[in-house]
Amino acid sequence: MTTQPPxxxxxxxxxxxxxxxxxxxxxxxxxxxxxxxxxxxxxWDRRHGLGPSLRTSGNxxxxxxLDIRRVRLMARLTAQGVPAQSAADSVLAMDAAAVLEQLDxxxxxxxxxxxxxxxxxxxxxxxxxxxxxxxxxxxxxxxPRTMAQLYRQVMRRSDVGRAWVEVFAPxxxxxxxxxxxxxxxxxxxxxxxxxxQSELRAVVRANRLRVAGSPVVLAGAGDxxxxxxxxxxxxxxxxxxxxxxxLGPRVPAExxxxxxxxxxxxxxxxxxxxxxxxxxxxxxQLAAVDWPLQVVVGGPGWSEDIEVAGGWVTVTxxxxxxxxxxxxxxGGGLSR
Numbered sequence: 001m002t003t004q005p006p007x008x009x010x011x012x013x014x015x016x017x018x019x020x021x022x023x024x025x026x027x028x029x030x031x032x033x034x035x036x037x038x039x040x041x042x043x044w045d046r047r048h049g050l051g052p053s054l055r056t057s058g059n060x061x062x063x064x065x066l067d068i069r070r071v072r073l074m075a076r077l078t079a080q081g082v083p084a085q086s087a088a089d090s091v092l093a094m095d096a097a098a099v100l101e102q103l104d105x106x107x108x109x110x111x112x113x114x115x116x117x118x119x120x121x122x123x124x125x126x127x128x129x130x131x132x133x134x135x136x137x138x139x140x141x142x143x144p145r146t147m148a149q150l151y152r153q154v155m156r157r158s159d160v161g162r163a164w165v166e167v168f169a170p171x172x173x174x175x176x177x178x179x180x181x182x183x184x185x186x187x188x189x190x191x192x193x194x195x196x197q198s199e200l201r202a203v204v205r206a207n208r209l210r211v212a213g214s215p216v217v218l219a220g221a222g223d224x225x226x227x228x229x230x231x232x233x234x235x236x237x238x239x240x241x242x243x244x245x246x247l248g249p250r251v252p253a254e255x256x257x258x259x260x261x262x263x264x265x266x267x268x269x270x271x272x273x274x275x276x277x278x279x280x281x282x283x284x285q286l287a288a289v290d291w292p293l294q295v296v297v298g299g300p301g302w303s304e305d306i307e308v309a310g311g312w313v314t315v316t317x318x319x320x321x322x323x324x325x326x327x328x329x330x331g332g333g334l335s336r
Contacts, residue, residue, distance in 0.1 A: 006301070023326060024054040024062025034068070036075060037281060048088035050074055069099045073133075076102075082150075084136050086141030090133070093140065093183065102133055130164040135171040136178070139188040144195055151199040160236040161325050168196060168232065193228060196217075201229075203235040211243040216328055217268040219256055220249035221301070226273050229299070229321070236325050253282040260289060267294040267328055272301030283308045298324045 021057040032037040045051025050070060052061040063071070070091050077087035091099065131154060138147040154163045175192045178184040216237060218230045234244045245263060247256070260268065286295070286308050295315045297306070306315050318324040 019289065020108060024052060024056075024064050026060070026062060026088040027052070030063050030068055030071065034072060034075070037073065043070065044074060044084065044088065046069070048085055050088045050092060066096050066099065069096075069103055072095075073099055073102055076130050077134050077137050082137045082146055083141070083143060086137050086143050086146065090137035090140050098198040102129065119295060128170070130166045132171045135167070136174050139171075139175050139192045140178075140184060142188060142191060144191060147192065148199060149197050151196060153197065155203060160200070160232055160239055161322050164229075164236075165321050168228075172196070172228065176257065196228060197231055200231040200235045204238045207238040207241070210241045211238055212241060213243055214266045215243040215263065216246040217247065217256075217259060217263065217265045218247045219247040219251040219268065219270055221251070221270045221276060221297075222253070222280070223250055224272050224274055224299075224301070225249050226271070229271050230269070232321065233324060233328075237328065240325075240329055242329065253280070253285055256282065257285045259289060260293065264290065264291055267296060269296045269298065269324065269328060272297070272299040274301045276301045276303065278303040279306065279307070286313050288311050294327075296327050 004164065025033070027038050027041050030036075032043055041051070051068050052069070054064055056062060056063040073091050073094075074084075076091065078084055082090075087160050094102070120302040129149065133145060136151050138144075138150065149167075154167050158166075172192060175184060175189050179189045180187060218234055220230060222228050229250065234246050237244050245265065246258065246261070256268075256270075283306065286293075289312050291312055293313050295308070295313055296318055297315065298318045298321075303315055304317070306317065308315050316327055318327055
């Protein structure tokens with residue numbers, strides 16, 4: 001006896017072991033399959049253009065597998081708090097490969113739920129990959145309110161260091177890539193970085209009464225223009241009660257050495273993403289330092305072998321943000 005499929009279910013063929021409907025899936029089947037109410041699916045289709053893309057000979061609309069994947073990603077972003085139109089704009093701008101990448105089982109929110117370092121456990125919709133996509137969607141829509149909320153949400157539920165490594169830095173890279181590909185305007189890139197700067201500085205302000213002791217000097221080497229890693233480091237140090245003297249990007253060697261001689265810090269962190277010379281003037285000028293000073297260098301711009309002419313200076317090269325934080329907190333009497 002042959003069992004007939006339920007009414008409304010499209011006929012299917014086999015492709016790589018999966019049943020693939022010849023005419024796509026009707027809204028009722030998609031609703032049951034994804035657990036999303038049919039009126040919601042119709043609303044997303046009508047208001048935001050995210051709906052079925054096939055039509056039958058009888059002019060009935062049907063969802064393809066790609067349409068269904070887009071709906072799943074839409075549901076993930078809206079669960080993050082991204083406005084529906086912003087989420088739809090982001091999802092519709094992705095090609096099939098990009099949508100599939102975001103829905104890879106290894107990146108599903110429920111597959112590897114991250115735990116917050118200093119706060120509460122991240123929820124099932126707070127997987128880093130989902131948060132990155134939510135920030136990108138807000139950048140695409142030029143939606144500062146949502147973006148700021150996402151930044152705060154991440155920092156409430158995790159320490160700044162983990163937030164930077166798992167969410168903020170990947171989101172900034174993704175926005176930068178989309179800008180280079182011409183898929184985002186430069187205004188989206190500026191908004192993403194400017195709002196993150198504001199939120200990181202808010203962390204510093206919130207911890208201002210807790211910081212104490214000799215400050216760590218934070219500076220970008222020479223003509224280095226990228227300073228968001230420095231701001232993230234300043235925020236994490238403040239969260240740990242460590243004071244900092246933030247000099248920002250493009251600090252000339254002479255100005256840096258002058259600052260060191262005036263403030264006598266126990267440690268200085270220098271960031272460089274652009275290639276630096278092995279024997280640059282700064283290393284020779286550090287001979288003027290006559291107190292124990294730990295110089296921590298981070299970023300891909302530094303050479304592996306740095307020679308400093310100064311018996312009081314110790315140079316440590318760190319490979320990542322977490323190591324930089326640990327080094328600064330444990331060295332030079334900064335551990336709290």
